[in-house]
Amino acid sequence: MLPFILRRLLTAIPTLLVVVTLSFFLMRVAPGGPFDLEQPLEAKVMANLRRIYQLDQPLYTQYLTYLGALLRGDFGPSFYFRDFTIAELFRQGLPVSMRLGASALLLALAIGGPLGVLAAFRQNQGADYAVMGFATAGITIPNFVVAPVLQIVFGLTLAWLPVAGWNDGAVRNTILPIVTLALPQIAVIARMTRASMIETLRANHIRTLRAQGLPATTIALHALRGAALPVVSYLGPAAAALLTGSVVVENIFAIPGIGRYFVEGALNRDYTLVMGTVVVVAIFVLAFNLVVDLIYALLDPRVRLG
Amino acid sequence: MSDQALASPPIAGRSLWQDAATRLQRNRAAMASLIVLGLIALACLIGPWLTGHAYDHAYQDYVRTPASFESRPTAEAIPAAVQRVAARIRATPSDIAVNGDTVRLTLSAPRPIDQRLLVYFDRSDMFGTPKILATAEDGRRLSLEVPVEHLRFLFGTDGNGRDLLTRTLIAGRVSLAIGLLATGVALVIGVVYGAAAGYLGGRIDMLMMRIVDVLYALPFIFFVILLVVFFGRNFVLMFLAVGAIEWLDMARIVRGQTLSIKRQDYVLAAEALGVPTRDILTRHIIPNTLGPVIIYVTLLVPKVILLESFLSFLGLGVQEPMTSWGVLISDGARAIEGAAWMLAFPAAFLVTTLFALNFLGDGLRDALDPRDR
Numbered sequence: 070m071l072p073f074i075l076r077r078l079l080t081a082i083p084t085l086l087v088v089v090t091l092s093f094f095l096m097r098v099a100p101g102g103p104f105d106l107e108q109p110l111e112a113k114v115m116a117n118l119r120r121i122y123q124l125d126q127p128l129y130t131q132y133l134t135y136l137g138a139l140l141r142g143d144f145g146p147s148f149y150f151r152d153f154t155i156a157e158l159f160r161q162g163l164p165v166s167m168r169l170g171a172s173a174l175l176l177a178l179a180i181g182g183p184l185g186v187l188a189a190f191r192q193n194q195g196a197d198y199a200v201m202g203f204a205t206a207g208i209t210i211p212n213f214v215v216a217p218v219l220q221i222v223f224g225l226t227l228a229w230l231p232v233a234g235w236n237d238g239a240v241r242n243t244i245l246p247i248v249t250l251a252l253p254q255i256a257v258i259a260r261m262t263r264a265s266m267i268e269t270l271r272a273n274h275i276r277t278l279r280a281q282g283l284p285a286t287t288i289a290l291h292a293l294r295g296a297a298l299p300v301v302s303y304l305g306p307a308a309a310a311l312l313t314g315s316v317v318v319e320n321i322f323a324i325p326g327i328g329r330y331f332v333e334g335a336l337n338r339d340y341t342l343v344m345g346t347v348v349v350v351a352i353f354v355l356a357f358n359l360v361v362d363l364i365y366a367l368l369d370p371r372v373r374l375g
Numbered sequence: 376m377s378d379q380a381l382a383s384p385p386i387a388g389r390s391l392w393q394d395a396a397t398r399l400q401r402n403r404a405a406m407a408s409l410i411v412l413g414l415i416a417l418a419c420l421i422g423p424w425l426t427g428h429a430y431d432h433a434y435q436d437y438v439r440t441p442a443s444f445e446s447r448p449t450a451e452a453i454p455a456a457v458q459r460v461a462a463r464i465r466a467t468p469s470d471i472a473v474n475g476d477t478v479r480l481t482l483s484a485p486r487p488i489d490q491r492l493l494v495y496f497d498r499s500d501m502f503g504t505p506k507i508l509a510t511a512e513d514g515r516r517l518s519l520e521v522p523v524e525h526l527r528f529l530f531g532t533d534g535n536g537r538d539l540l541t542r543t544l545i546a547g548r549v550s551l552a553i554g555l556l557a558t559g560v561a562l563v564i565g566v567v568y569g570a571a572a573g574y575l576g577g578r579i580d581m582l583m584m585r586i587v588d589v590l591y592a593l594p595f596i597f598f599v600i601l602l603v604v605f606f607g608r609n610f611v612l613m614f615l616a617v618g619a620i621e622w623l624d625m626a627r628i629v630r631g632q633t634l635s636i637k638r639q640d641y642v643l644a645a646e647a648l649g650v651p652t653r654d655i656l657t658r659h660i661i662p663n664t665l666g667p668v669i670i671y672v673t674l675l676v677p678k679v680i681l682l683e684s685f686l687s688f689l690g691l692g693v694q695e696p697m698t699s700w701g702v703l704i705s706d707g708a709r710a711i712e713g714a715a716w717m718l719a720f721p722a723a724f725l726v727t728t729l730f731a732l733n734f735l736g737d738g739l740r741d742a743l744d745p746r747d748r
Contacts, residue, residue, distance in 0.1 A: 084589075092593065101604070221715075346594075
C-alpha cells in the first residue's frame with residue numbers, strides 16, 4: 070500500500086508540472102495584462118509596475134522564477150488584490166470553501182445514497198419514479214435558479230434563515246449555500262447508485278443471498294459494496310470540485326470562499342491568482358483520485374494496487 | 376417439413392436501428408420529450424415573428440409589466456397614463472372617458488396649448504395620434520379623441536420594458552443553436568480522434584490518449600474563461616472552442632467502442648480484402664460506435680446549454696440586446712423579489728428543454744442497450 074501511495078505521489082509531479090506549464094503560457098498569451106485600466110497608465114508608471122512584478126523579463130525567465138518560487142511554496146503576490154499574497158487569500162478563503170463543500174458532500178451522500186438504493190429495490194414502481202424525477206430535476210435545474218428561489222422562500226417569505234452573507238461561518242448562514250451545493254450532487258449520486266445497484270442486484274452472489282432468505286437490509290448491505298464502485302469514482306472529481314468552491318454559490322450568497330478567484334483572476338489577468346487556483350485545484354483533483362483508488366482497493370479485492 | 380413452411384414468405388430481418396426505433400416509440404417519456412423538444416424548437420424558430428413585438432424594442436410605458444392574458448393598457452391604467460402625457464403637454468386633463476378603443480378627454484391650460492405637443496400622445500406606447508374634436512377659449516381648452524393602442528404581454532416585460540415572450544423565444548434560438556453547434560464540433564473531433572486512436576492502437580493510441588489525459592487535468596472552467604478572454608465578443612467562435620474542449624469524453628467513449636469492434640470478423644474481412652484504413656474507419660468502425668455516441672450527444676447538448684447560461688450568469692455570455700436563456704435567467708434572478716415572472720418563464724423553458732433532453736437520452740440508452748433486451 071505504502072509503495073503504491075509513494076509511486077502515485079511521484080507520478081503526480083509531472084502531471085502537476087504539465088498543468089502548471091500549460092496554464093502559465095496559456096494565461097500569458099491571452100490578450101491584455103494585469104495593469105490594463107479604462108484609462109491607460111502613463112508609459113513610465115506602466116514600465117515601473119512591470120519591472121516591480123518582473124513582467125519586463127523574457128517569458129521563460131518569468132516561468133523559471135515562478136516554478137522556483139512554487140517549489141518553495143511561494144505563490145507570489147496578487148496583482149489584483151493588492152497588499153495580499155496568494156497564500157494569504159487562500160488561507161482566508163480555502164477553509165470557508167472546504168467547509169461548505171465538505172458539508173454539501175456529506176449531505177449529498179447521506180441523502181443520495183439511500184434514495185438510490187430505495188429506487189433500485191423498488192425499480193419501476195412509484196418510489197423509483199419519484200426518486201428519478203427528483204434526480205432529473207436536480208440535474209437539470211441550474212444552481213443559479215435554485216439559489217434565488219431558496220433565498221426568496223426561506224430568507225424572505227418564511228424568514229427562517231439569512232438571505233446571504235457569511236457572518237463568520239454561523240451555522241444559520243451556511244444552510245442555504247450547503248443545500249444549493251448539495252442538491253445536484255444528491256441527484257447524481259441517487260442516479261448512479263440506482264443504476265449500479267440494479268446491476269449488482271442481478272449478480273449471482275446476490276441471488277444466492279436471496280435464496281437463503283436473508284432480510285432485504287442484509288442483501289442491500291452486501292450489494293452496496295459492489296454497487297459503490299462507480300459512485301466512488303464519481304465522488305473523487307466531484308469532491309475536488311466541491312471543496313474548491315463554487316463561483317455561482319459564493320457569488321449569490323456573498324461567501325468569502327475561493328470559488329470566485331478563478332473568474333476574477335482570469336478576467337483581471339491576475340496571473341499569480343489564476344496560477345495559484347490552478348495549482349490548488351489540481352492538487353485536490355490528484356489527491357482525491359488517489360483516495361478513490363485506495364477506496365477502490367478496499368471495496369474490491371480484485372483490484373490490485375500497483 | 377411441409378410445403379407450407381417452404382412457401383411462407385422469408386422473415387424480414389430487423390436491423391439494430393429499426394429495433395431501437397420501435398423500442399423508443401414504446402417509451403412514452405422519451406416520445407413525449409421528443410414532441411416537447413420539437414414544439415420548443417418550432418416556437419423559438421417561428422415564434423418571434425408571431426408575437427407582434429420586436430425582441431429589442433423597449434416599451435417605456437411598460438417597464439416590468441407582469442405577465443397576463445389581458446391586453447394593455449387596462450381600463451384602470453388609462454387615466455393615469457393620460458395624466459402623465461398631459462403633464463408633458465403642460466395641461467390638465469378632465470372628463471376622461473374611456474369607451475372601447477378610444478379615450479375622449481378635455482385638456483385645459485392657463486395659456487393656449489401648443490398643438491405640436493400633442494405628439495406626446497403618439498410617442499407614448501399606449502396611444503395613437505389624437506384627433507382634435509373642438510377647440511375653445513382661444514385654444515386653452517382642447518377636446519380630444521385619442522385612440523388606445525392595445526398590446527399584449529403574455530410573459531410580461533423585462534426591466535427595460537421589452538416583451539419577455541419574444542425575448543424568451545429569441546433566447547431559445549441562441550441557446551439551442553449554441554448547444555447544437557458546440558456539440559457538433561465535439562462530436563466530429565471526438566469521434567474521429569477516438570476512432571483513429573482505437574483503431575490504430577499501439578504507440579499512436581498511447582500518445583493520443585496521453586494528450587487527452589493532460590487536457591483532462593486542466594481545470595475546465597479555467598479553459599472556458601481563457602476562451603472568453605480570447606474570443607470575447609464573438610460568441611459563435613467561443614462555442615466552437617467550447618466544443619473543441621468537450622470532445623474529450625466523446626473520444627474516450629468512441630475509442631473504447633472501437634477497441635472491441637476492430638476485433639470483429641467483418642473488420643478482419645475488410646482488412647483481408649485490402650480496404651484502406653480510412654474506409655474501414657468510415658464504413659465499419661464509426662457507424663457501429665454511434666449508439667453510445669448518440670446517447671452522449673443528447674446529454675452533451677444540455678450540458679453545453681447549461682454552460683452557456685452559467686457564463687451568461689457571470690456576465691461573460693451573450694451581449695445585449697441579444698439574449699439567451701442564461702442571460703434572461705440571471706436578469707430574472709436579480710429581479711426575483713418584485714418581478715418573479717422574469718425568472719419563471721425563461722427558467723421554465725430552459726428546465727423543460729433540459730428535462731426533455733435528459734429523458735430522451737435515457738430513452739435512447741434503454742433503446743440502444745442490447746443487454747436489456
